[in-house]
Amino acid sequence: xxxxPTPQEAFDRAVKEGDRxxxxxxxxxxxxxxxxxxxxxxxxxxxxxxxxxxxxxxHGIRRIGGALAFGLGVVFxxxxxxxxxxxNFFDPVATIVExxxxxxxxxxxxxxxxxxLLNLVGGGFFAWILSVEGALPEGAPAALVRAAEExxxxxxxxxxxxxxxxxxxxxxxxxxxxxxNSVGSRIALAYMVGVLLAIGPFDHVIVTAxxxxxxxxxxxxxxxxxxxxxxxxxxxxxLVGGLGLVTLTHIAQAEE
Numbered sequence: 001x002x003x004x005p006t007p008q009e010a011f012d013r014a015v016k017e018g019d020r021x022x023x024x025x026x027x028x029x030x031x032x033x034x035x036x037x038x039x040x041x042x043x044x045x046x047x048x049x050x051x052x053x054x055x056x057x058x059h060g061i062r063r064i065g066g067a068l069a070f071g072l073g074v075v076f077x078x079x080x081x082x083x084x085x086x087x088n089f090f091d092p093v094a095t096i097v098e099x100x101x102x103x104x105x106x107x108x109x110x111x112x113x114x115x116x117l118l119n120l121v122g123g124g125f126f127a128w129i130l131s132v133e134g135a136l137p138e139g140a141p142a143a144l145v146r147a148a149e150e151x152x153x154x155x156x157x158x159x160x161x162x163x164x165x166x167x168x169x170x171x172x173x174x175x176x177x178x179x180x181n182s183v184g185s186r187i188a189l190a191y192m193v194g195v196l197l198a199i200g201p202f203d204h205v206i207v208t209a210x211x212x213x214x215x216x217x218x219x220x221x222x223x224x225x226x227x228x229x230x231x232x233x234x235x236x237x238x239l240v241g242g243l244g245l246v247t248l249t250h251i252a253q254a255e256e
Contacts, residue, residue, distance in 0.1 A: 005179055007253050011094055013178040018095030021088060022107045029083065029111065033118025036082035040119075040207055041126045043073015044144065044214065045136060047198060052139025066143070067198035074194030075187050078177065085116045085206055086167050089242040090174040090250065097251050116206075116235075123210040131217035141218045148215020151208055152226040156233055159203065163237020164245070166202035169193055171242035175250050205234040 005013065024032070046069035051062045077084055088111055096104045130136055136144075154162070173193040177186055197204060209230050215222040 005181075007179075007250070010175065010178040011098075011251070014091045014094040014175070015098045017178065018091035018093070021083070021111060022092050022095060022104060024111070026114070029114045030118055032081070032083040033115040034122035035080065036077055036084045036115070037119040037122030037124070037206065037210070038126045039076045039080060039082055040073050040084065041123050041130070041210065042076060043070040043194065043198075044127075044207070044210060045130065045140065046070060046072055048140040048143040048147070049137050051143040052137060055139055055143075063199060067195045067201075070198040071191040071194030074173075074197070075190045078173075078186055078190035079183070083111075083115045083119075084170070084204075085112065085119050086170045086204060086238045086242045087174050088112060088115055089167075089171045090247045091178075093243070093247050094251055119206045120209060123206065124213050127210055127214050128217055131214070144211070144214045145218050145220040147211050148218075148220045148222050151203075151211055151230065152215070152220075152222040156229075159230070159233045160237045162200065163203040163205070163208075163234040164241035165200065166197060166204045166208075166234070167238030167241030167243075168245045169197055169202055169241075170204055170238075171246040175246065203230075203234045203237065205231060205238050208234050 047066040050069040051066040054062045054065045057065075076082075077087070092108050092111060096108060131141075170193065173189060176189050180186060180189065196202070197207070209227060212222055212227045212230050216224070216227065
């Protein structure tokens with residue numbers, strides 16, 4: 001029976017993974033970032049489809065069913081080794097702390113900025129394709145419109161707090177993936193985090209922004225200003241939760 005790695009061993013694994021991510025060529029970054037944005041759309045479509053199929057059920061049952069479906073999108077991301085913004089917080093930062101090379105910060109900024117942009121480009125492109133009438137199952141567009149309008153109706157403070165939780169949750173997944181030894185365990189962790197992210201619902205900037213973009217494409221009562229507000233507030237919250245609450249505390253644990 002395999003033994004779970006210690007926090008220090010998990011940290012060492014994260015450093016190696018961070019080396020890989022920071023060392024990617026621009027072509028690799030562009031392609032994996034694009035694929036990640038495209039992949040997460042499948043989780044959102046699954047959420048909308050299941051909620052539509054459960055349209056006669058109570059709100060709680062629809063929410064649970066949609067969350068269980070969305071978790072598959074996070075599994076696809078993890079198994080496919082795609083690059084999702086904020087999933088990139090723990091491993092590369094651990095590498096920079098371990099190597100103690102300030103010059104690597106520029107590589108980190110390149111990783112974050114390219115991933116962020118290509119996640120939006122890939123996801124936005126695929127959402128636009130699927131917004132063609134009849135492309136999605138009956139009822140799914142209406143469910144995605146409701147999700148977009150719920151997001152747009154949030155007050156800024158609520159947005160920010162949910163983003164802190166979402167950033168912490170996705171970055172925690174990065175750490176936990178280094179603390180397991182099997183593909184089955186990685187799949188289980190990814191699925192559980194995906195379900196928690198959707199059932200909160202907690203905000204991850206790429207997922208939440210693409211929800212709003214879907215709403216725009218389906219003529220929901222949302223606009224570009226909601227999209228921009230989402231990008232600004234949720235990114236800030238993800239940074240606080242992902243870097244401040246999870247990355248730095250786990251690094252301090254390992255370093256101690």
